[in-house]
Amino acid sequence: MLVLSRKKNESIVINDNITIVVVEVRGDKVRLGIDAPKEVPVHRKEIYDAIRSGEKHSEYTTTHTPVPESDFTEVAAEVEKTLTPNLG
Numbered sequence: 001m002l003v004l005s006r007k008k009n010e011s012i013v014i015n016d017n018i019t020i021v022v023v024e025v026r027g028d029k030v031r032l033g034i035d036a037p038k039e040v041p042v043h044r045k046e047i048y049d050a051i052r053s054g055e056k057h058s059e060y061t062t063t064h065t066p067v068p069e070s071d072f073t074e075v076a077a078e079v080e081k082t083l084t085p086n087l088g
Contacts, residue, residue, distance in 0.1 A: 004012060011021040017037055024031040034042050043051065 006012065006022045008022050008025055011019050013019050018040065019035040021033040021035075022030060023033045036042050
């Protein structure tokens with residue numbers, strides 16, 4: 001694992017097309033901005049795990065047919081709604 005130190009407004013670049021910027025540091029929380037091509041999925045770890053869990057469940061219940069990638073976006077959106085606190 002590569003470990004980097006960055007300050008507010010500093011960034012890192014991955015593979016020439018993904019940029020991660022430190023937007024804010026507040027206490028023990030860091031807000032990151034991620035600029036990636038639309039075809040590159042970017043999820044928080046818990047969302048990713050939920051998507052993967054749903055994929056495995058679906059594979060077992062639908063005679064081992066993988067979930068179409070288009071379904072991942074819908075699943076991620078639903079899981080995101082349940083895991084994201086109301087900031088309004």
